[in-house]
Amino acid sequence: MIQEFCDWLSMTNVSVAFQSANWFVPTVQTIHIISIAILLTSVYVVSFRLIGVTRGGQPLAVLVAKSTPWVWITLCVLLGTGILLTITEPARELLNWVFRVKMLMVVALAGILLVLQTRLRRSPEYWTESPMRRFAARAIGIAAVIIGAGIVTAGRWIAYV
């Protein structure tokens, strides 16, 4: 069924137009990569603080409040450019298990950040209020670093698997 959908999508006028413009894929991929650069840096700045690699400077709540708008904006750009790339080469993405793993990791990262952000909105001291929460914050930071690296890795391996 997915195969049939890919075949149909790749024959649509939009897909054919994207495929025949040599500049289209590299240009969209460039925007995609720059968005990942901003997203990953924003996520890592917060994650390293949660893990304790970086200390001092702004309070965690301020750091998260400043970083998360960049995360959500770049995630929207990534979604938009990702859809354009999928329309251009549907089978390359939708039939590839690496692409599916990448999408799962994107959802997981967005979920983690949402939990982090909403708890901090409730109380700026939320993640430091008890040893258990400090441990959870550390775990969230480590998970975000690993998932972020995983998203980049999967993104590159889509081309090879």
Place this chain on the structure above:
Amino acid sequence: MALEQALARLQDLPLPTQIRESDWLFPTIETVHVFALVLVVGTIMTVDLRLLGIANKERPFSQVAAEMLPWTWTAFAIAALAGMLMFSSKALIYYGDIPFRLKMVCLLLAGINMAMFHWLGTRHLEAWDRGRPPRAAKLAGGASLLLWTTIVAAGRWVGFTT
């Protein structure tokens, strides 16, 4: 001609040959290159956006730069090493590739811009740290944004022309 002979000899060395012929070695090194480059671009852009007065406006420039640039240099060293390994595997092809040459020229210009901005920034730290960024700071930030965007674009184009 001598350069081309040297490049041919380089790509025939055991490690470059192994990278070229292996199914997983080149993609793995490329993944490391992209991951490190993404962090280089992200951290540099954070500093550039501060220079342009778009992000982190209320924080001193020197503080933002001190937090970001150690990560930039570490990631750059990793990206450069991975890039050299990739280059060595197909040295002659990359050498003749226009987007690759453009990427190298932009890297050189970005390096010069960074050295100039470091020199200017340390001389006029007070002005760069507080209030609206001076014109030189905006110029350095804008040039850096443009050059790094071109580096990413040229790097992506290399994948379609080699």
